[in-house]
Each structure stands twice: as C-alpha cells, then as structure tokens.
Amino acid sequence: MAARDGKRGGRRGKRVGRRGPTVRVKTARGRKPSSTRWLRRQLNDPYVAAAAKQGYRSRAAWKLVEIDDRFGLLGRGAWVLDLGAAPGGWTQVAVERAPRGRVVALDRAEMEPVAGAEVRTVDLDDGAAADALVAELAGLIDLVLSDMAISATGHRGTDQVRNRRLAELAFDVARRVLKPGGGFAVKAFHGGGDADFVAELKRGFREVRSVKPSASRAESAELYLVARGFRGGGEG
Ligand SMILES: C[S@@+](CC[C@H](N)C(=O)[O-])C[C@H]1O[C@@H](n2cnc3c(N)ncnc32)[C@H](O)[C@@H]1O
Structure with a gap:
C-alpha cells in the first residue's frame, strides 16, 4: 500500500531496484x-x-525499511518515538509497520501531519521540552528511532562533535522512555568517539549492532546503531 494513502498496514520487504x-x-x-x-x-x-x-516524503524512508527488514524492530502493536522525524519518511514507515501501535514523531522543524502519527514540534536541545516529553512517555515506548542530524557546516570535526551530541541526546531520551526489552535505532557517524558511544549503549542494552543501509550514501560517514533488549533502569 502506498504511503501517500496515509493508511496503516503496509507490506514488509519492499526492495529498491537498480538504477536506470x-x-x-x-x-x-x-x-x-x-x-x-x-x-x-x-x-x-x-x-x-x-x-x-x-509516496514517501524522503529517500531516508528506505533506510528504516532496510533496518527493520533486518532487525524486525517494528512490531504491529509497537509504541514508537521518532526523533528528528521531518519531513516524515521514517514516520510513514513506522505507521505502516505498527498498524495497531502508536507513533509519536517530533522534530525541531515544523512538519506536515502524517496520518496515523502524532506529530510535534520539539527541539530536544531544549531541556525543559525534552523533560516534558519524557514525563509523558516514561516507560511506555517499545522503540525509539533517531535519525537526527545537524545541518552540516562542512567542518568535519565540528560536525562530528555536534552529531555525536545529538545521538547522546537521543540515548538520554530513549533510556528514560523505553520499556524493559525495548529497542533503539540511532544515526551515528564513523569517527567522533563512536567506540565510547557503543560502549555506553552496551551498558543499556543486551545487544548492539551497527548497520550501513544500502540507501545510505557510500560517501557518507553515516551509519546506524541498532540496540535491542533494553535492560531498564529508566531515570537512573
Ligand atoms: C536527516 S533529517 C531526518 C529525516 C527523517 N528521518 C525522514 O525520514 O524524513 C534530520 C532531522 O533532525 C532534526 N533535528 C536536528 N536537531 C534536532 C533537535 N535538537 N531536536 C529535534 N530535531 C532535530 C532536523 O531538524 C532534521 O529534520
């Protein structure tokens, strides 16, 4: 079913063919x-x-399709929090694949509504806004997705530090809203201290894997870390 229908209940395992x-x-x-x-x-x-x-709003949607086909993160009844969601490709995929769940999608930028999702404008750099979100969703979420990224400055070191900080913000929210056993998929980048970040994730989850979806441009340092089996601990 095409995402533009705005209805839940898409099929798994769509593939993107080779270029013409x-x-x-x-x-x-x-x-x-x-x-x-x-x-x-x-x-x-x-x-x-x-x-x-x-009918996907972004090519990025295919990255989540591939990650979910591989790791099966999006259960049909999953409650999902999608961080850095605009323009909404991942949100569309989450709504399709969790037709009996709940999808809360937020971004610092305004985003057009997505049928079946709760779309909010929230800047996670704003500690009070992040705390309010956490207070509302604490312990309720099965899966946190974060495709958050800064607008690149072109200065590699600066971009790495700022993107790493976004991944850490996402992890901070994730560990406060996830149910025990929950999952977390987050955009990360080669370099910029990713070994330390993976070690942090391993303390919070039973399993951590990294994946470079084929929809992620080869020349980009981007990759995704997929963590499953949240150990719990909430606000701790
Ligand atoms: C690569 S785009 C996400 C694409 C999206 N996953 C999709 O499929 O359409 C990264 C997003 O992260 C958002 N972002 C960056 N910093 C943020 C912050 N502090 N709080 C919330 N969103 C943020 C940006 O506004 C941008 O829309």
Whole structure:
C-alpha cells in the first residue's frame, strides 16, 4: 500500500531496484557546479525515484525499511518515538509497520501531519521540552528511532562533535522512555568517539549492532546503531 494513502498496514520487504539509464544534466547559466552535482545525483538516485513512487516524503524512508527488514524492530502493536522525524519518511514507515501501535514523531522543524502519527514540534536541545516529553512517555515506548542530524557546516570535526551530541541526546531520551526489552535505532557517524558511544549503549542494552543501509550514501560517514533488549533502569 502506498504511503501517500496515509493508511496503516503496509507490506514488509519492499526492495529498491537498480538504477536506470543515467540522466545527464546540462550546466545551466547561473547554476552553481555544486547545485548541478546535487541535481545529477537526485535524478540518478534509485531511492529518490522509489520514494516518490511509494509516496514517501524522503529517500531516508528506505533506510528504516532496510533496518527493520533486518532487525524486525517494528512490531504491529509497537509504541514508537521518532526523533528528528521531518519531513516524515521514517514516520510513514513506522505507521505502516505498527498498524495497531502508536507513533509519536517530533522534530525541531515544523512538519506536515502524517496520518496515523502524532506529530510535534520539539527541539530536544531544549531541556525543559525534552523533560516534558519524557514525563509523558516514561516507560511506555517499545522503540525509539533517531535519525537526527545537524545541518552540516562542512567542518568535519565540528560536525562530528555536534552529531555525536545529538545521538547522546537521543540515548538520554530513549533510556528514560523505553520499556524493559525495548529497542533503539540511532544515526551515528564513523569517527567522533563512536567506540565510547557503543560502549555506553552496551551498558543499556543486551545487544548492539551497527548497520550501513544500502540507501545510505557510500560517501557518507553515516551509519546506524541498532540496540535491542533494553535492560531498564529508566531515570537512573
Ligand atoms: C536527516 S533529517 C531526518 C529525516 C527523517 N528521518 C525522514 O525520514 O524524513 C534530520 C532531522 O533532525 C532534526 N533535528 C536536528 N536537531 C534536532 C533537535 N535538537 N531536536 C529535534 N530535531 C532535530 C532536523 O531538524 C532534521 O529534520
């Protein structure tokens, strides 16, 4: 069922095929070379085409499809908290795959509603807003997803530190809202102290795996850490 229907109950295991013939992009007067490169990449990206066809708001949706196909995180009745959700591709996938559950999706940026999800504008850097969310959802959530990322500055070290901080913010929320046995999938990046972060996760969960979905661009340092079997401990 296409996500654009806004109904719950999608099928598992959709696959994105290989790319078609390469689309060439002429250099237009006034267009920067970086914009031409971006346009060429978009036009030749099978995940962009497949997302449009499926009614997903972002190509990122395919990353969660692949992660969930592999790890089976999204039970049909799961209560899910989706952090850094805009424009909403992951939220659409969560609603499809947890048709009898509850999906709360938030982002610091405003996001169009997603049928079947509760969409909120929350900046997790705002401690009071994060605490209010935690107070409402403490101990109720089966799965926390975080695809949060900063807008890249281009300075690798700075970007790594700021993205790592977002992953830690997500973990801090996760350990306060998850039910024992719950799961957590979080965007991380190679470098920037990921070994320490994995060690922290291992203290909180029985199993921690890393995955680079094929929809994640090869040239990007992005990867995802998937943690299962939350040991509990809540506010501790
Ligand atoms: C890569 S996008 C998420 C894409 C989304 N998973 C999808 O499938 O459409 C990263 C998001 O993280 C959000 N974000 C970054 N910092 C945040 C914060 N402190 N609190 C909430 N959201 C944040 C950004 O606004 C951005 O929308």
